[in-house]
Amino acid sequence: MTFDFLATVKKQYSTVPVDRDFIRRSKSGREQILWVGCSDSSVEETDALGVPREEIFVHRNLGNIVSNGDLSSESAVEWCLNLLKVKHIIVCGHYDCSLIDKGDGSVLGGWYKNVTKLHALNEDYLRKSDSSLDYECRHRKLEEVYVLAEMDWLKRQENVRKAIEEDGLQIHAFVYDKHTNECFRLVEE
Numbered sequence: 258m259t260f261d262f263l264a265t266v267k268k269q270y271s272t273v274p275v276d277r278d279f280i281r282r283s284k285s286g287r288e289q290i291l292w293v294g295c296s297d298s299s300v301e302e303t304d305a306l307g308v309p310r311e312e313i314f315v316h317r318n319l320g321n322i323v324s325n326g327d328l329s330s331e332s333a334v335e336w337c338l339n340l341l342k343v344k345h346i347i348v349c350g351h352y353d354c355s356l357i358d359k360g361d362g363s364v365l366g367g368w369y370k371n372v373t374k375l376h377a378l379n380e381d382y383l384r385k386s387d388s389s390l391d392y393e394c395r396h397r398k399l400e401e402v403y404v405l406a407e408m409d410w411l412k413r414q415e416n417v418r419k420a421i422e423e424d425g426l427q428i429h430a431f432v433y434d435k436h437t438n439e440c441f442r443l444v445e446e
């Protein structure tokens with residue numbers, strides 16, 4: 258199961274700074290959050306959320322990708338849902354992610370194939386809808402729609418859907434800006 262690429266690039270959403278009390282500290286002191294981040298992002302999960310490190314299960318890889326169905330990501334999600342019973346999954350991308358921008362779908366065993374496809378569609382869509390956008394704006398937009406696509410993909414997975422319905426699991430899309438050291442939530446309209 259892959260992305261709905263066209264729906265993804267047309268998404269309407271706003272970017273909202275993440276409040277330090279967006280997720281409250283858990284009384285149990287155990288993991289309550291699965292954080293999916295990019296390996297080359299300088300974001301500090303604890304700074305972004307204001308919760309202690311022991312409450313966050315961190316899964317990082319090249320380009321914060323969970324939708325490739327790789328064993329490592331699948332296991333992390335399953336572990337967090339079934340054993341830890343986390344209440345939140347956060348997919349956090351970051352602006353200036355060179356891996357996302359330069360990713361060539363043909364290399365690294367096709368790890369980037371969805372991102373490459375999304376990149377091409379996003380460029381095409383933005384050129385038609387607003388040709389005045391410069392490279393940096395288009396790149397930021399790509400990072401945002403990509404994270405939203407990962408969130409959508411997660412929500413469609415059977416185990417995630419079940420946890421949303423039965424345990425009130427919440428899925429969030431974040432983007433980190435290293436220049437301002439700020440995290441933003443992407444909120445769909």
Ligand SMILES: [Zn+2]
Binds near residue numbers: 297298320353354356
């Ligand atoms: Zn990155």
